[in-house]
Amino acid sequence: MSTKPPPRDRLDPRARTLWRLSGLLGALPVALVAVAVAAGLVRIALVPTPVAAAIALVVTLAAAVGIWPYPDLLWRHWRYEIGEAEVDLQRGWWTTTRTLIPMARIQHVDTRRGPLQRRFGLASVVLYTAAGASEIPALADQVAAEARDRIARLANVNDDL
């Protein structure tokens, strides 16, 4: 999409499994609520049973997109590259967003590990500029630590806002 080659590095492949799991955790309550509401509607005879079943099924299927194929699409389209002068992030399957953050503008950098991420040995790298934070999600622990250290080394600390 641009004249500059897209960023080179991909996220850790285990990210797909992680996202699938968190997609499942998100979809389960939605499915339960949908079934309960549908059952309730049938009980008070507001809608016929097939219609209620269809609504519950559609809602459950929509929530299940978070398990498949969304994580795969997300992973396939997430790219990043930590260059000498800039951090280059590209993500999104439907809407592609490419963000470039100059090293000189980065104020500090974190690695973050949630409870689920820890199970998979994954970590996120979060970059902070004066205009907000950007995240590289789901890198292997070792890779994330190296990325964090590299960014911290390259980021210019003397810059005034």
Add this chain to the structure above:
Amino acid sequence: MPDLSPRRQHPAWIFLSAIQQLRGMAIPLVVLLVGGGRRGDEAFLALGGVAVLLGAVARGLAWWRFRYEVSGGELRVRSGLLAQRERFVPLERVQAVDVNETPLQRLLGVVGLRVETAAGGSAASDVTLAALSRAEADLLRQRLARGRAAATGPAPDAVGAGASDGTAAPGALPLPVAAGETAGELIRRITPGELLLAGMTSGRIAPALAVFSFAFQLADDVVPDRWLERLAMTGTLWSIRGVLTLVGVIAIGGWLLAIASTALTFGGFELRRDGERLQASYGLLERRRRSIPIGRIQAVSIGEGLLRQPLGLAAVRFESAGYGTDTAESGVLFPLLRRGEVPAFLAAAAPAFAASIDPAGLAPPPPRARGRYVVADALPFATLAVVAVVVMVVVPWGRWWWGLAPLALAPFGAVHGWFRFRDTGWALDGAGRLVARGGGVERRTTIVPRRRLQRRSLVQNPLQRRAALATFGAAVASGGGGGTITLEHLDEGVAAGLVGQLGPASADQAVSPSGPTTEAATPHLA
């Protein structure tokens, strides 16, 4: 030397903070007094008296516990009745020091002082001293500035001059004069004619809404329901003539209120340059004085509201890391200028931002993007119509075609989109500044030096990909929400070239945006 021993605010603070607390309860109090006078109220009044007494004691203690000092290169504030709270602000983190003066403060012979820090838009990160004597406020301002100068290196001695000039006797001038207001070289002062014009074209409806909602609330609380019912019964309220009159009265009243509130807010607006700082002072009743370090300005934007466009008028604002969006006027550099005067004004006030804003020098999005702007702004109404039709089909008392009503607004959306397309444009000038213009109801031109950009982005959805278009975005550090720049539906090669040219690796080079066809072949990244 720049230290300041621990001290308290002026005792008037007790009164001021009590008033502040009472203001929130004004309407219940009025209702209580109007509707009072029945038996059994004595106990209630006694309870109220005790509460007021306790409140006064608590305010007094709070005043006693609140101390501030300047030492060790920091402004240190200690406060809190039970839980002690300490806040240390390093002087080099101080973005600006504002002096405010409400009529009440003037009556009590004190001024308010607010220290803005770089920690973002929330007022919680700032230090507010609501009651200082003029002399104390001057002293603190001077110490803060001197400490900051010592911490950040070379600085002009302008600060001292500011403090020594600020001794004008209050009341000696037609306008109230905040401490140190006359320091520095005058860049521009608003004339009464400009002030009136600014009010007439401001399009501010917030003050009118506030007044009307207050009036309705008061009417609801105080006027007996019987009267309102009788008014409704007689039908005078609901005849066509009645409705038209009401609308007319509200519109004209709102317009007059907008003029009055603009005059009160920006009356006597004066911008001075004092070395590396700008001093803006404004306000008829409440006199505010903002001190803006020029080096902290991230971006300057020139806004032309709908009513101002045909008259060639504009307001100039700035984005700075310290200021939030807590008040509407917080980022105003000058409330009204002729568009042609803007470059000269910027050259005097903030030369780093004095780029040409001539529309002829701006590259527009390609013509194939026009339909996208128009459709994007009309589409919400069509979506709304679809939803409304579905709802009307489902509910038993509805007719399906009632749901088409939102479509009546779609043409307005389309016109808005066409305005946006017409106004959008960009340029990258020889000094490495991005000039980006966006439109709609208000046309806004933003000027930002390349090195102030915190990030750039390129966004493309499949529909844009098919038409080889992309949306360019960028962000500067900002306390408020105004720190983002978006240029929708540029040619994808142009947008990618823009992202590349604004990056740190590229040299400062001029790009003449002569047109989409030549731009598409930008050799820079090829």
